[in-house]
Amino acid sequence: MSEHEPVTQKDGVISIPPLRGQRKWKWQSYRIEIDTAKNGATWWLPFVSVLLALLVCGIFIAANGMNPFPVYKKMFTGAFGTAYGLTETLVKTIPLLLCGLGVAIAYRISVWNIGAEGQFAAGAMAATAVTIYFPNMPGMLIIPTMIVFSIAAGGIWGLLTAIPRTYFQVNELVTSLMLNYVALLALDYFVFGPWKDPEGMNFPGTKVFTASQSLPVLGDTRLHLGLIFGLIAIVLYGFFIKYTRAGYELRLIGASPEAAKQAGIRISRHILLVMLISGGLAGLAGMAEVSGVTHRLMYGISPGYGYTAIIVAWLAKLHPVGLIVSSFLFGGLIVGGFSVQTIGLPSSISEMLQGAILFFLIAGGTLSKFRLRKIR
Amino acid sequence: MHETYSVEMRQIVKHFGSVIANDHVDFHAKRGQIHALLGENGAGKSTMMCMLSGVYRPTSGDILLHGELAKIKSPKDAMRHGIGMVFQNFRLVQTLTAAENIILGEKSSFWRGSKWLNNKQQEIEALAQQFGLTFPVNRKVWQLSVGEQQRVEIVKTLYRGANIIILDEPTSVLTPGEAEQLFETLRHMKSEGKTVILTTHKLKEVMAVSDHISVMRKGKLIHSIESTATDERELAKLMVGKVISESHPHLPREKGERLLDVREVDVFAEQGRKSLDRISLHVNEGEIVGVAGVAGNGQKELAEMLTGSKVWKRGSITFNGNPLRNGSVRAAIEAGIAHVPENRMRSGLAGSLGIVDNLLFKSYRLPARSRLGILRISKNRAWSEDLVKQFDVRTSSLDTPVQQLSGGNQQKLLFAREINQQPLLMIAVHPTQGLDVGATQGVHRLLGDLRDNGKSVLLISEDLDEVIQLSDRILVIFNGQIVAELSREQADSEKIGMYMAGLRAAEEVAG
Numbered sequence: 001m002s003e004h005e006p007v008t009q010k011d012g013v014i015s016i017p018p019l020r021g022q023r024k025w026k027w028q029s030y031r032i033e034i035d036t037a038k039n040g041a042t043w044w045l046p047f048v049s050v051l052l053a054l055l056v057c058g059i060f061i062a063a064n065g066m067n068p069f070p071v072y073k074k075m076f077t078g079a080f081g082t083a084y085g086l087t088e089t090l091v092k093t094i095p096l097l098l099c100g101l102g103v104a105i106a107y108r109i110s111v112w113n114i115g116a117e118g119q120f121a122a123g124a125m126a127a128t129a130v131t132i133y134f135p136n137m138p139g140m141l142i143i144p145t146m147i148v149f150s151i152a153a154g155g156i157w158g159l160l161t162a163i164p165r166t167y168f169q170v171n172e173l174v175t176s177l178m179l180n181y182v183a184l185l186a187l188d189y190f191v192f193g194p195w196k197d198p199e200g201m202n203f204p205g206t207k208v209f210t211a212s213q214s215l216p217v218l219g220d221t222r223l224h225l226g227l228i229f230g231l232i233a234i235v236l237y238g239f240f241i242k243y244t245r246a247g248y249e250l251r252l253i254g255a256s257p258e259a260a261k262q263a264g265i266r267i268s269r270h271i272l273l274v275m276l277i278s279g280g281l282a283g284l285a286g287m288a289e290v291s292g293v294t295h296r297l298m299y300g301i302s303p304g305y306g307y308t309a310i311i312v313a314w315l316a317k318l319h320p321v322g323l324i325v326s327s328f329l330f331g332g333l334i335v336g337g338f339s340v341q342t343i344g345l346p347s348s349i350s351e352m353l354q355g356a357i358l359f360f361l362i363a364g365g366t367l368s369k370f371r372l373r374k375i376r
Numbered sequence: 377m378h379e380t381y382s383v384e385m386r387q388i389v390k391h392f393g394s395v396i397a398n399d400h401v402d403f404h405a406k407r408g409q410i411h412a413l414l415g416e417n418g419a420g421k422s423t424m425m426c427m428l429s430g431v432y433r434p435t436s437g438d439i440l441l442h443g444e445l446a447k448i449k450s451p452k453d454a455m456r457h458g459i460g461m462v463f464q465n466f467r468l469v470q471t472l473t474a475a476e477n478i479i480l481g482e483k484s485s486f487w488r489g490s491k492w493l494n495n496k497q498q499e500i501e502a503l504a505q506q507f508g509l510t511f512p513v514n515r516k517v518w519q520l521s522v523g524e525q526q527r528v529e530i531v532k533t534l535y536r537g538a539n540i541i542i543l544d545e546p547t548s549v550l551t552p553g554e555a556e557q558l559f560e561t562l563r564h565m566k567s568e569g570k571t572v573i574l575t576t577h578k579l580k581e582v583m584a585v586s587d588h589i590s591v592m593r594k595g596k597l598i599h600s601i602e603s604t605a606t607d608e609r610e611l612a613k614l615m616v617g618k619v620i621s622e623s624h625p626h627l628p629r630e631k632g633e634r635l636l637d638v639r640e641v642d643v644f645a646e647q648g649r650k651s652l653d654r655i656s657l658h659v660n661e662g663e664i665v666g667v668a669g670v671a672g673n674g675q676k677e678l679a680e681m682l683t684g685s686k687v688w689k690r691g692s693i694t695f696n697g698n699p700l701r702n703g704s705v706r707a708a709i710e711a712g713i714a715h716v717p718e719n720r721m722r723s724g725l726a727g728s729l730g731i732v733d734n735l736l737f738k739s740y741r742l743p744a745r746s747r748l749g750i751l752r753i754s755k756n757r758a759w760s761e762d763l764v765k766q767f768d769v770r771t772s773s774l775d776t777p778v779q780q781l782s783g784g785n786q787q788k789l790l791f792a793r794e795i796n797q798q799p800l801l802m803i804a805v806h807p808t809q810g811l812d813v814g815a816t817q818g819v820h821r822l823l824g825d826l827r828d829n830g831k832s833v834l835l836i837s838e839d840l841d842e843v844i845q846l847s848d849r850i851l852v853i854f855n856g857q858i859v860a861e862l863s864r865e866q867a868d869s870e871k872i873g874m875y876m877a878g879l880r881a882a883e884e885v886a887g
Contacts, residue, residue, distance in 0.1 A: 003687035016547070047723075050767070106619035142750060149461045194446065200377060243750055243751055244749055244750055244751065245740060245746045245749045245750070245751060246749065248733070248736065248740055248751060251729065251733065252726055252729070252733070252737070255727070255733075256722075256723075256725075256727065256728075256729075256730045258722050258723040259722075259723050259724065259726045259728075259737070260703065261685060261723070262706075262715065262717060262723045262737070263705070263709075263726065263737040263738055264684070264704075264705035264709050264738070301688035327815070
């Protein structure tokens with residue numbers, strides 16, 4: 001900073017004057033400006049981020065002695081190329097879509113919920129508790145009860161983050177992350193302890209759900225009714241944000257908290273509401289996973305859906321339609337990661353890609369506020 | 377006669393884009409003197425001092441230190457030349473101790489054991505003692521009071537060997553007791569042969585502590601004088617300048633019913649200082665009441681209190697015959713108080729949202745705008761279209777993010793929303809700040825129309841011309857109190873300037 005003139009600000013445009021000794025070189029007759037009036041990036045940023053991530057990860061693949069193009073091709077066909085791959089991708093899409101939607105709602109008003117993983121686990125546990133403590137519930141009632149319980153459990157888990165944030169200004173990043181461990185360890189306790197299937201040959205999991213405790217599936221694939229939940233949630237979210245009074249308030253808070261206060265909106269109350277919804281959606285995702293895919297609660301039920309959901313939400317720029325696309329893409333990335341294992345690459349290739357995508361998204365979001373302008 | 381000045385700034389010009397902050401200013405200060413740089417907010421005092429301390433670089437002009445041309449390109453350069461500045465907002469690391477803050481950036485020793493640190497602490501304590509500054513050196517900065525933090529800043533500059541010390545609005549954050557203590561320190565520094573420059577807009581302090589006074593107005597240095605050769609009255613006149621009030625058609629009105637009645641209300645700032653001190657005022661129906669005052673005397677808090685975003689202690693506020701609910705923005709909106717806030721893009725409008733969403737701000741709860749929690753989208757669009765036409769907001773579409781509109785159009789949009797609420801009272805804070813002449817006139821016309829329709833306006837503005845031109849009655853606020861009330865006929869800028877500077881106590885009360 002001391003090497004050049006300070007940043008000056010006028011009408012929301014900050015301009016950084018060039019370094020000393022300017023105009024010797026041609027490129028030095030440009031200056032960088034920050035446009036603070038502009039927030040968020042352009043529409044093409046997600047696409048460029050994905051491309052750059054593929055490029056960078058390609059270098060790593062090449063360093064492992066593989067040609068990246070066939071690897072990517074194998075990932076792609078593994079995820080989207082066959083009917084089996086496609087349904088598997090959709091199976092992975094479901095929890096990502098629901099959790100991604102959950103965190104997207106929170107991010108809209110700048111509440112940084114990174115606890116979807118724990119809320120997911122809480123929902124999964126609540127749904128399983130229904131099957132364990134009410135095994136003889138009539139078939140028609142079981143699924144709805146499991147849904148209600150899982151949403152409530154996820155919502156309460158979300159409130160555990162929201163209440164300290166609202167009333168004691170406790171940073172929600174810390175609490176939501178820590179509560180993930182609490183929820184996951186509680187899950188471990190149940191599946192290793194009281195809920196373990198006595199006939200399960202010491203496998204850390206509950207008894208397998210009965211047919212009436214499981215979500216219906218499509219044909220002989222693993223694709224289950226949870227996909228419909230996800231799509232309904234997306235439609236409701238879109239409607240809520242665009243057409244309802246509460247949705248308008250959220251938009252206002254998201255755009256300008258100061259202005260929202262002037263409109264008489266109590267932001268603290270909305271944090272509670274939003275975290276309840278956010279946690280509830282992740283909880284529903286947990287229910288859909290146990291009831292639709294694994295048919296039991298077991299150790300390691302989530303391969304980090306709650307964390308991947310954060311990237312899904314950012315890639316979608318918190319937009320409902322974008323969420324469908326990005327969760328599908330990330331579902332494919334997970335499935336594609338499995339399919340490259342057969343050619344001797346670890347499936348963590350897909351995690352590397354996920355990380356790289358988020359990196360470029362966030363960097364791009366910041367950098368796109370800068371402009372290079374020619375000095376006349 | 378010819379004595380070298382320790383600081384001499386010659387023909388300093390500073391542009392910020394197209395704005396001229398300083399226009400050929402000549403400024404000089406002598407060693408062993410306290411020099412006050414006096415002027416209203418935005419007069420260019422701070423810019424001058426920032427150039428001296430290397431934060432800014434002048435567009436043109438020279439700076440001489442002790443008679444020699446000095447190139448000050450950065451705060452580091454300035455430090456090397458022995459210039460230290462105490463900013464209005466302290467530059468301290470909150471989580472470090474006072475002593476750690478002072479030795480921050482020192483490069484003398486790589487190994488910093490406890491012995492070294494102890495020595496340093498003693499050194500700092502001795503230095504502080506020498507200038508009559510006391511503060512707990514081992515306490516973390518966030519645990520210190522504002523006055524103590526300022527002392528840390530001063531010792532920091534002294535520790536770095538400054539012999540030219542600049543203080544930017546040093547008393548604005550201090551209690552009167554702390555201010556007195558500060559002046560004592562400044563006199564100490566003077567006797568040690570240091571050059572002390574302070575910027576301020578408080579006349580009393582200037583007269584109490586300084587040896588030499590320079591007055592700035594609108595980017596120009598208009599007068600420089602020994603403080604023994606002048607008095608507060610003259611300084612007030614110089615600072616405010618001559619105001620030419622234009623005659624606008626201003627129809628006399630019947631005195632209306634009392635609409636707003638504020639009685640002996642206190643509002644506290646964060647550090648427990650009173651920003652409003654037993655303030656009492658009233659607004660009648662159908663009048664524009666102007667509140668004049670130098671910034672930071674409680675205007676902001678007054679507006680925040682009346683619009684529900686700040687809680688008041690003690691006293692009572694009655695609005696339209698009913699007590700106003702304390703600290704509820706919604707209650708204020710529902711009671712019919714409209715608000716044009718100080719910073720329209722920060723708290724008045726949501727920049728990234730479109731016109732419709734911004735117009736809905738205060739009315740979206742009404743049955744006409746939403747039903748059963750669902751917004752009436754098409755109705756609201758038609759309504760917005762009407763408002764945009766009626767108030768002549770120039771925009772390409774209703775979905776354009778409002779941050780892309782010009783300042784004048786943004787303000788029109790804001791007024792459209794607030795006036796559409798059918799308010800009984802409009803609280804307008806600096807409503808024409810940053811607007812061009814045409815847009816300013818538009819805003820003035822809107823305020824005048826409100827008045828002519830029997831509504832009331834509380835106009836809080838730093839622009840004295842504007843206050844005098846528009847108001848039926850003028851209140852002068854000083855130190856959180858209304859110190860004068862003048863009728864339109866009594867208003868003259870010189871008199872108001874005296875009150876603004878706190879030179880005359882409350883005496884006259886207009887009918």
